[in-house]
Amino acid sequence: MVNKKTFYNLYYEWWKxxxxxxxxxxxLLFLIGLFFSxxxxxxxxxxxxxxxxxxxxxxxxxxxxx
Amino acid sequence: MSFLNxxxxxxxxxxxxxxxxxxxxxxxxxxxxxxxxxxxxxxxFLPRFQPIELVKPFLIVLLSIILSNKKYNNIFLKYLFSFxxxxxxxLLLILQPDLGQTILVFFGWSVLIxxxxxxIIFLSTLFISFILSFLYLVFFVTKFxxxxxxxxxxxxxxxxxxxxxxxxxxxxITSGGFFGKGIGEGTLKSRVxxxxxxxxxxxxxxxxxxxAIILIILLFLIFIYSIFKKVYxxxxxxxxxVLVGCTCLILMQAIIHIxxxxxxxxxxxxxxxxxxxxxxxxxSISIISGIILNLTKRKII
Numbered sequence: 398m399v400n401k402k403t404f405y406n407l408y409y410e411w412w413k414x415x416x417x418x419x420x421x422x423x424x425l426l427f428l429i430g431l432f433f434s435x436x437x438x439x440x441x442x443x444x445x446x447x448x449x450x451x452x453x454x455x456x457x458x459x460x461x462x463x
Numbered sequence: 464m465s466f467l468n469x470x471x472x473x474x475x476x477x478x479x480x481x482x483x484x485x486x487x488x489x490x491x492x493x494x495x496x497x498x499x500x501x502x503x504x505x506x507x508f509l510p511r512f513q514p515i516e517l518v519k520p521f522l523i524v525l526l527s528i529i530l531s532n533k534k535y536n537n538i539f540l541k542y543l544f545s546f547x548x549x550x551x552x553x554l555l556l557i558l559q560p561d562l563g564q565t566i567l568v569f570f571g572w573s574v575l576i577x578x579x580x581x582x583i584i585f586l587s588t589l590f591i592s593f594i595l596s597f598l599y600l601v602f603f604v605t606k607f608x609x610x611x612x613x614x615x616x617x618x619x620x621x622x623x624x625x626x627x628x629x630x631x632x633x634x635x636i637t638s639g640g641f642f643g644k645g646i647g648e649g650t651l652k653s654r655v656x657x658x659x660x661x662x663x664x665x666x667x668x669x670x671x672x673x674x675a676i677i678l679i680i681l682l683f684l685i686f687i688y689s690i691f692k693k694v695y696x697x698x699x700x701x702x703x704x705v706l707v708g709c710t711c712l713i714l715m716q717a718i719i720h721i722x723x724x725x726x727x728x729x730x731x732x733x734x735x736x737x738x739x740x741x742x743x744x745x746x747s748i749s750i751i752s753g754i755i756l757n758l759t760k761r762k763i764i
Contacts, residue, residue: 414761422686423752426737
């Protein structure tokens, strides 16, 4: 219970103090990158690597999440 | 990164820098060779990655700590010490060889010493020495003959041997026009091997048109402007240096990427921050974003 509250406080402090405009720009740029990796690279993956058509998209998505 | 306390961030950065430098040092020994360059490390407990992408953000933090150190008053001693660290990273990069990243690392250092108030004559002398060293490396060291060939073919418009990728990139930008051919209609991604990393801007331009590129550039400019606005209000020199260094790294990388795609610069393997596909590159840009978010946080007094 205490840990949950501490985590909440930490997250709340972080959210309260960060520059939300810069944060939203970073998120937006990452989302644009993710979108382009979905629409522009699936052909390469399926043609050349003989792999899942969304291989690059999922890999890109995994690294963004990481 | 953005969750950390500022002091913890600076201490943590030094530790990570040392670890990543060890990885960079290991590249010539246990690195994986891809297309003639040994830039990656493949450890069984980690995915394959490029150690330089991890070094870059922490190098900026470390150089800023050195340059803003109040204990030593001799500014030239600080320049020398920071230069020695940058040079050691650059030498490890030259061994790979990775001239694009070497230029980025030196550019980062030059920006930091410029912001810290360097004498303009000193900076000009340094710039000339860089150019001379670069020319020496390219024209007299056989390992860099591929760069000489790229430069020659870049200036010789009739040559097609080394301009294949750039020519195809230009063709696709032109064929895309203002509004593009439409999603999935582009052909560049199947004609150029590294289209999803080094030529992503041309791929986007072909499918979504120049308008999409203008919007992306605009977003980058707004992002950089909002950070510089924060730098202007910042009082601590160390924070100012880190913010400017990180922002200039993103800006320079974007300029080189777009420049290569529109044949303004010779071919180099530089990705477009945030947009290009690439595991190490995404991790690096995430670290830089974390540092920026941390240092632009509202201060609690």
